[in-house]
Amino acid sequence: NAGVTQTPKFRILKIGQSMTLQCTQDMNHNYMYWYRQDPGMGLKLIYYSVGAGITDKGEVPNGYNVSRSTTEDFPLRLELAAPSQTSVYFCASSLGDTQYFGPGTRLTVL
Amino acid sequence: KQEVTQIPAALSVPEGENLVLNCSFTDSAIYNLQWFRQDPGKGLTSLLLIQSSQREQTSGRLNASLDKSSGRSTLYIAASQPGDSATYLCAVRPRGETSGSRLTFGEGTQLTVNP
Numbered sequence: 001n002a003g004v005t006q007t008p009k010f011r012i013l014k015i016g017q018s019m020t021l022q023c024t025q026d027m028n029h030n031y032m033y034w035y036r037q038d039p040g041m042g043l044k045l046i047y048y049s050v051g052a053g054i055t056d057k058g059e060v061p062n063g064y065n066v067s068r069s070t071t072e073d074f075p076l077r078l079e080l081a082a083p084s085q086t087s088v089y090f091c092a093s094s095l096g097d098t099q100y101f102g103p104g105t106r107l108t109v110l
Numbered sequence: 111k112q113e114v115t116q117i118p119a120a121l122s123v124p125e126g127e128n129l130v131l132n133c134s135f136t137d138s139a140i141y142n143l144q145w146f147r148q149d150p151g152k153g154l155t156s157l158l159l160i161q162s163s164q165r166e167q168t169s170g171r172l173n174a175s176l177d178k179s180s181g182r183s184t185l186y187i188a189a190s191q192p193g194d195s196a197t198y199l200c201a202v203r204p205r206g207e208t209s210g211s212r213l214t215f216g217e218g219t220q221l222t223v224n225p
Contacts, residue, residue: 035215045212090153099213102153
């Protein structure tokens with residue numbers, strides 16, 4: 001099993017550009033999550049999904065959108081990138097209490 | 111709103127030392143608490159999970175305790191090794207959380223074990 005995979009690993013965006021961060025898991029987990037981690041800080045939940053077709057906002061959803069058309073994929077969309085969205089983004093999935101994390105995407109908005 | 115705090119922010123110890131990392135949370139109505147390890151440039155790996163009804167969990171050289179009434183948890187690492195160098199984060203899941211496992215994370219403690 002590959003677990004949770006994220007692409008790309010690194011990305012630099014200009015202000016106002018848009019992009020999609022990809023996340024795929026092969027463990028057949030129903031729950032998936034997107035977090036962001038700012039330097040020296042813990043993770044903050046952006047959006048989560050309890051199954052295909054169902055998504056909900058987390059603590060910091062502004063400026064982001066998600067979709068969940070399949071169990072495996074949970075992409076995160078940034079429509080108008082802003083410098084405040086410079087961060088490391090982690091995708092995770094879970095079946096029970098334990099969350100499994102991807103390696104992260106380091107995003108810089110200039 | 112639940113807040114999770116970890117002290118110290120950074121810790122440097124010589125190899126072989128026993129050490130304790132601290133985590134405190136403001137709302138004792140939790141379902142469980144987890145300790146994670148994060149290596150540089152990598153994702154998080156779950157180390158130990160303590161249910162709210164439990165007092166401690168052990169895995170190898172790691173022991174995590176939970177005192178829900180005081181809002182505290184500790185992660186004890188015995189006989190530390192350079193390979194233990196990483197950032198350790200704690201996270202709590204609120205009681206009554208019926209959708210998924212939404213977690214509130216602390217800022218982490220960056221541990222360096224010197225050979």
